[in-house]
Amino acid sequence: MKIFSAQQIYNADKFTIEKQQITSDVLMEQAATKLFEWIHARLRGTQVNIKLFCGIGNNGGDGIALARLLHEHGYSIQVHVVNYSEKRSKDFLLNLERIKENKIWPDFINEDSDLPEISPNDIVVDAIFGIGLNRTPDKWVGRLIQHINASQAFVLAVDIPSGLPMDRSPWNTYYVIEASYVLSFQVPKLVFFLPETGVYVNQWELLDIGLDAEILEKTDAAYELVGRQEILPLYRPRLKFSHKGTYGHSMIIGGSYGKIGAVQLASNACLTTGSGLVTAFVPKCGYQSLQTSVPEVMVLTDEDERNISKITLPFVPDVIGIGMGIGTEEKTAKAFGNLLKEMKAPMVIDADALNILAKNPKMLKDIPEKSILTPHPKELERLIGAWEDDFDKLEKAKTFAKEHEVILVIKGAHTIILYNGKGYVNTTGNPGMATAGSGDVLTGIITGLVAQGYEPLYATIFGVYLHGLAGDIFASQQGYEAVKASEISTMIGRGFMDILSPPEVVEDREKG
Ligand SMILES: NC(=O)C1=CN([C@@H]2O[C@H](COP(=O)(O)OP(=O)(O)OC[C@H]3O[C@@H](n4cnc5c(N)ncnc54)[C@H](OP(=O)(O)O)[C@@H]3O)[C@@H](O)[C@H]2O)[C@@H](O)CC1
Numbered sequence: 001m002k003i004f005s006a007q008q009i010y011n012a013d014k015f016t017i018e019k020q021q022i023t024s025d026v027l028m029e030q031a032a033t034k035l036f037e038w039i040h041a042r043l044r045g046t047q048v049n050i051k052l053f054c055g056i057g058n059n060g061g062d063g064i065a066l067a068r069l070l071h072e073h074g075y076s077i078q079v080h081v082v083n084y085s086e087k088r089s090k091d092f093l094l095n096l097e098r099i100k101e102n103k104i105w106p107d108f109i110n111e112d113s114d115l116p117e118i119s120p121n122d123i124v125v126d127a128i129f130g131i132g133l134n135r136t137p138d139k140w141v142g143r144l145i146q147h148i149n150a151s152q153a154f155v156l157a158v159d160i161p162s163g164l165p166m167d168r169s170p171w172n173t174y175y176v177i178e179a180s181y182v183l184s185f186q187v188p189k190l191v192f193f194l195p196e197t198g199v200y201v202n203q204w205e206l207l208d209i210g211l212d213a214e215i216l217e218k219t220d221a222a223y224e225l226v227g228r229q230e231i232l233p234l235y236r237p238r239l240k241f242s243h244k245g246t247y248g249h250s251m252i253i254g255g256s257y258g259k260i261g262a263v264q265l266a267s268n269a270c271l272t273t274g275s276g277l278v279t280a281f282v283p284k285c286g287y288q289s290l291q292t293s294v295p296e297v298m299v300l301t302d303e304d305e306r307n308i309s310k311i312t313l314p315f316v317p318d319v320i321g322i323g324m325g326i327g328t329e330e331k332t333a334k335a336f337g338n339l340l341k342e343m344k345a346p347m348v349i350d351a352d353a354l355n356i357l358a359k360n361p362k363m364l365k366d367i368p369e370k371s372i373l374t375p376h377p378k379e380l381e382r383l384i385g386a387w388e389d390d391f392d393k394l395e396k397a398k399t400f401a402k403e404h405e406v407i408l409v410i411k412g413a414h415t416i417i418l419y420n421g422k423g424y425v426n427t428t429g430n431p432g433m434a435t436a437g438s439g440d441v442l443t444g445i446i447t448g449l450v451a452q453g454y455e456p457l458y459a460t461i462f463g464v465y466l467h468g469l470a471g472d473i474f475a476s477q478q479g480y481e482a483v484k485a486s487e488i489s490t491m492i493g494r495g496f497m498d499i500l501s502p503p504e505v506v507e508d509r510e511k512g
């Protein structure tokens with residue numbers, strides 16, 4: 001599902017109004033009706049105080065229209081107009097007139113007003129700012145936002161938490177509504193998925209307000225949200241008349257004394273994802289433990305006892321996954337550098353192999369095209385340098401990926417994959433997966449998919465989703481704390497089954 005910028009949403013808005021020959025007011029009424037239906041389906045007339053804080057733009061207009069619908073259905077409401085500008089929008093004014101006709105008298109909050117009391121039992125509707133926010137809120141509006149955040153009331157944000165800009169981190173982190181739930185219109189917003197801004201969005205859901213399908217289809221978005229619907233078409237079925245050679249021979253290279261487990265985790269995940277054959281290449285000290293722990297994996301050893309020092313391949317693997325537990329010794333760096341020169345096929349590069357690249361930037365030019373790099377935040381910083389905020393990070397990472405023609409996986413609560421100027425935002429995974437070896441399993445999964453013939457970008461998108469899903473399935477049975485990397489691998493098969501099973505009534509991608 002596409003993630004639009006604010007400008008693209010305004011364009012879609014305009015296109016819909018022109019094509020469907022409706023007024024903008026009709027679109028606002030559709031939005032308010034969807035908000036009302038969502039609330040009404042849950043409250044079913046329960047008497048609770050609903051306090052609506054409405055700005056003077058179209059986000060505020062949505063809030064005022066919602067207030068009218070709630071009032072018509074017998075809900076107890078209070079409307080507070082947050083009067084932060086004289087430039088009121090046309091549809092805001094129209095809806096203000098309409099509620100006055102319904103004998104609802106809003107309270108106007110200005111710089112000098114006392115802040116209204118909010119009880120923890122109230123429901124607050126936040127319609128102060130929407131996607132039109134373009135500068136920091138005034139101090140008094142910021143104070144009101146802090147007052148709402150401190151109230152402990154349930155806060156339902158309309159479209160986006162007020163104070164959160166669409167294309168940058170907030171100017172003042174205290175001047176943003178901490179929403180309990182966000183009902184967002186039509187398309188997800190990128191800020192919901194980034195670490196600095198996602199914290200204001202506890203849960204979110206999309207409401208279809210009827211923006212025209214044609215414009216949604218033809219708009220080229222810079223980011224895409226990846227849910228089951230996007231993943232299913234990427235799946236490559238296993239054929240009846242096939243053999244282990246059909247599914248590729250993967251090579252997992254890594255490990256050092258005390259860190260052989262990383263290779264075991266990656267090799268095991270690679271096999272479990274369906275790679276036909278897996279050979280691990282480790283220092284001598286890893287031979288016995290690997291042979292015993294994963295009998296299906298073949299093992300080749302370096303001549304060095306404790307570190308990788310010279311990589312000699314007796315065959316050409318379909319894909320190499322490299323870096324887990326490998327260390328950054330000089331001889332290892334040299335061996336990796338030589339391998340890069342030798343290999344033409346895409347590789348999956350992780351962990352210390354990334355640190356070696358960061359320390360030896362000359363090696364970057366030798367990375368085979370469409371290789372997949374899977375850094376965690378520290379490794380990413382070593383590769384692309386420090387960033388100012390999440391948006392700056394994405395831009396720098398995009399530039400890096402383009403320059404070196406690689407697929408860059410930025411790991412996080414919502415892992416983002418960058419390739420050729422475009423970003424793919426993953427929707428699976430959970431905090432339990434922030435655990436030792438989780439990244440080794442991901443490398444194994446992606447390597448296993450490339451081995452089976454998945455195109456590298458698709459292998460990455462599919463692999464990141466599958467990895468998160470396997471972690472989610474395990475966590476749903478045992479809880480976050482018990483998630484261990486090896487347990488994630490045990491759920492890879494269930495993950496595939498989940499992807500292939502019929503979708504639930506509400507798509508996971510439309511909620512978060
Ligand atoms: N297609 C859709 O999805 C539909 C969207 N709809 C709704 O419209 C919402 C967007 O509405 P919007 O464009 O009127 O902007 P909104 O956020 O209400 O801000 C109002 C104005 O405030 C100003 N301003 C900015 N920052 C400021 C600040 N710090 N302090 C003071 N003022 C500030 C700025 O104007 P400026 O002063 O810069 O000229 C801005 O224009 C969207 O989120 C959704 O809820 C639906 O109605 C139906 C269809």
Ligand SMILES: [K+]
Pocket residue numbers: 059126127128129130157158159160161162
């Ligand atoms: K809002």
